[in-house]
Amino acid sequence: MREKAYTRDAYGRTLIELGRIRKEIVVLDADLSTSTRTAWFGREFPDRFFNFGVAEANMMSAAAGLASSGKIPFVSTFAVFATGRAYNQYRTSIAYPNLNVKIVATHSGISVGEDGPTHFCIEDIAIMRALPNTTVLVPADAVETEAAVKASVDHYGPVYIRLSRPKLPVIYEEGYRWRGEKLTFRIGGSVTLREGEDVTLVASGLMVSRALDAAEALAREGIEAAVIDLYSIKPIDRETLTEAARRTGAIVTCEEHNVCGGVGSAVAEVLVETVPVPMEMVGVKDTFAESGSMEDLLTKYGLTSKDIVEAAKRVIKRKS
Amino acid sequence: MKTVLSLELSLINYSVKGLGYGANLLMVRLGCKGEGEVFHSDELVARLRRIALQLRRDVLKMTTKAGSGHPGGSLSAADIITALYFHHLRHDPKNPKWEDRDRFILSKGHSCPVLYAALARCGYFPVEELWRLRKIGSMLQGHPDMLKTPGVEASTGNLGQGLSIGIGMALAARLDGKDYRVYVMLGDGELDEGQVWEAAMAASHFRLNNITAIVDYNGLQLDGFTEDIMSLEPLAEKWRAFGWHTIEIDGHNMRQILDALDMAVMVKGKPTAIIAHTVKGKGVSFMENRVEFHGKALTEEQLRKALEELRWEG
Numbered sequence: 077m078r079e080k081a082y083t084r085d086a087y088g089r090t091l092i093e094l095g096r097i098r099k100e101i102v103v104l105d106a107d108l109s110t111s112t113r114t115a116w117f118g119r120e121f122p123d124r125f126f127n128f129g130v131a132e133a134n135m136m137s138a139a140a141g142l143a144s145s146g147k148i149p150f151v152s153t154f155a156v157f158a159t160g161r162a163y164n165q166y167r168t169s170i171a172y173p174n175l176n177v178k179i180v181a182t183h184s185g186i187s188v189g190e191d192g193p194t195h196f197c198i199e200d201i202a203i204m205r206a207l208p209n210t211t212v213l214v215p216a217d218a219v220e221t222e223a224a225v226k227a228s229v230d231h232y233g234p235v236y237i238r239l240s241r242p243k244l245p246v247i248y249e250e251g252y253r254w255r256g257e258k259l260t261f262r263i264g265g266s267v268t269l270r271e272g273e274d275v276t277l278v279a280s281g282l283m284v285s286r287a288l289d290a291a292e293a294l295a296r297e298g299i300e301a302a303v304i305d306l307y308s309i310k311p312i313d314r315e316t317l318t319e320a321a322r323r324t325g326a327i328v329t330c331e332e333h334n335v336c337g338g339v340g341s342a343v344a345e346v347l348v349e350t351v352p353v354p355m356e357m358v359g360v361k362d363t364f365a366e367s368g369s370m371e372d373l374l375t376k377y378g379l380t381s382k383d384i385v386e387a388a389k390r391v392i393k394r395k396s
Numbered sequence: 397m398k399t400v401l402s403l404e405l406s407l408i409n410y411s412v413k414g415l416g417y418g419a420n421l422l423m424v425r426l427g428c429k430g431e432g433e434v435f436h437s438d439e440l441v442a443r444l445r446r447i448a449l450q451l452r453r454d455v456l457k458m459t460t461k462a463g464s465g466h467p468g469g470s471l472s473a474a475d476i477i478t479a480l481y482f483h484h485l486r487h488d489p490k491n492p493k494w495e496d497r498d499r500f501i502l503s504k505g506h507s508c509p510v511l512y513a514a515l516a517r518c519g520y521f522p523v524e525e526l527w528r529l530r531k532i533g534s535m536l537q538g539h540p541d542m543l544k545t546p547g548v549e550a551s552t553g554n555l556g557q558g559l560s561i562g563i564g565m566a567l568a569a570r571l572d573g574k575d576y577r578v579y580v581m582l583g584d585g586e587l588d589e590g591q592v593w594e595a596a597m598a599a600s601h602f603r604l605n606n607i608t609a610i611v612d613y614n615g616l617q618l619d620g621f622t623e624d625i626m627s628l629e630p631l632a633e634k635w636r637a638f639g640w641h642t643i644e645i646d647g648h649n650m651r652q653i654l655d656a657l658d659m660a661v662m663v664k665g666k667p668t669a670i671i672a673h674t675v676k677g678k679g680v681s682f683m684e685n686r687v688e689f690h691g692k693a694l695t696e697e698q699l700r701k702a703l704e705e706l707r708w709e710g
Contacts, residue, residue: 172551
């Protein structure tokens with residue numbers, strides 16, 4: 077059993093760490109700073125923290141003005157508001173002029189739980205990756221969140237980082253290591269967590285730990301599954317995905333997002349052009365879902381390790 | 397230099413020609429005490445009026461050449477844009493990214509022909525570029541693009557966003573201890589956008605006295621008169637209620653424009669809104685107050701007639 081930690085806690089801590097060395101970092105929130113953890117930065121650097129109240133559109137465009145004046149704004153709110161309430165502001169004020177704004181959205185997916193579908197966001201990856209100039213990152217745990225936030229600052233241009241509400245199982249060892257090996261978080265990269273010859277599980281965010289569990293369950297049945305943590309949805313690691321398709325001949329994508337336009341779609345867009353192989357997509361099947369506990373929701377809407385195991389078996393059968 | 401020795405406030409009642417309504421103008425006369433001089437000389441005003449005429453001619457020529465564009469709202473904004481770029485703003489066309497420059501954001505981005513004309517006539521880029529407006533490969537896009545056009549401070553055109561962008565710039569100035577100022581021009585139809593009022597609330601909340609909003613109040617939007625489509629009145633009261641120092645002027649009276657811009661610099665602790673009463677299509681008889689010239693270029697024949705009207709008469 078893995079330990080659990082909040083990715084948004086990691087975000088809040090990393091912001092303070094970065095804020096100490098990068099004076100050009102400013103942080104904007106829309107009355108959710110306690111939940112997104114940007115309030116921690118606000119306490120440390122009150123002059124560089126701006127609470128815009130419940131006014132996401134204004135906040136997003138203001139970030140454009142700060143960025144064009146040399147600041148590195150981090151803009152935070154829930155995913156549904158960051159990409160829904162301020163979509164056009166992000167698109168026109170930030171993405172179009174390629175401004176150096178980092179949007180870190182928490183409370184993505186259906187793991188928001190009891191607050192229900194009005195507060196879920198199962199479309200943000202699709203929205204953001206459809207926009208030119210935009211980098212889309214989905215860290216798998218608290219450790220990778222820290223790495224993603226740091227990498228976003230070293231990259232010039234708009235970056236969208238998707239975080240969760242609940243605590244997530246911690247996959248990586250401290251300092252971003254996997255089984256002792258030090259990793260480098262690379263925009264456009266991925267981590268191959270497990271090798272296998274029969275099928276590749278490509279997962280992002282909360283689904284990465286579930287894909288690892290699924291791979292272990294499959295191994296007990298004699299099926300060897302590779303597992304890729306696809307933390308960078310855009311740009312996407314074409315080489316690793318293509319090599320995985322070539323080697324295993326079958327792909328299962330796992331995402332806490334609508335299967336329309338999300339991680340599965342992004343992977344399919346690559347593989348249809350390189351090595352087309354049978355694919356199955358584990359994700360939210362184009363429904364708004366409902367209120368409930370996180371585990372009940374993930375079970376009812378098909379996002380458990382068992383769902384991944386079944387998808388893997390189905391896709392292996394389709395191999396020619 | 398904006399050094400002012402004394403500030404004299406006078407309440408002047410005036411009426412805007414052509415619109416037929418009166419308004420109270422809180423006007424600032426900036427003068428050098430003792431000599432009793434008017435701060436803005438007649439020569440300056442005459443020079444700016446001449447430039448405004450040139451910009452109007454440019455606007456009509458470039459949009460007709462492009463075969464599309466938004467001449468009506470460009471003409472209503474022409475005098476204010478002239479006052480800004482040819483007198484009031486601290487800027488350097490040879491160094492568009494100068495850190496200490498004042499920033500001007502055209503939030504009503506569709507009126508960019510007049511902004512492009514001003515930038516070209518200031519020397520940001522050659523005047524010949526104006527004749528390539530909206531053509532493939534041109535630096536002059538249908539709406540402002542801050543990456544393609546030197547001097548354009550923000551990519552706008554999806555209405556309602558410029559004031560918010562300006563707030564970001566004004567906050568950055570404060571953080572950096574810089575004294576540059578931010579000017580945002582909004583259309584009156586644009587004020588239908590809720591984001592404008594989010595921004596209006598935020599600018600006074602953050603006590604930004606380094607930002608000035610200028611409303612080009614020409615009374616027309618794409619579908620008709622603003623009062624028919626979505627009424628704005630009482631507009632000045634709205635801005636005041638949101639915490640802005642609010643000045644109403646005749647947006648075609650060069651002296652009033654210059655005075656209002658200077659007054660905004662003097663206001664402490666709050667942002668200033670200048671509500672400029674203007675006429676859409678100003679300067680061309682058959683375009684004035686006509687909604688059809690919101691987003692339609694003149695024909696060659698109309699252009700010829702218009703240019704005949706736009707001649708310097710002193």
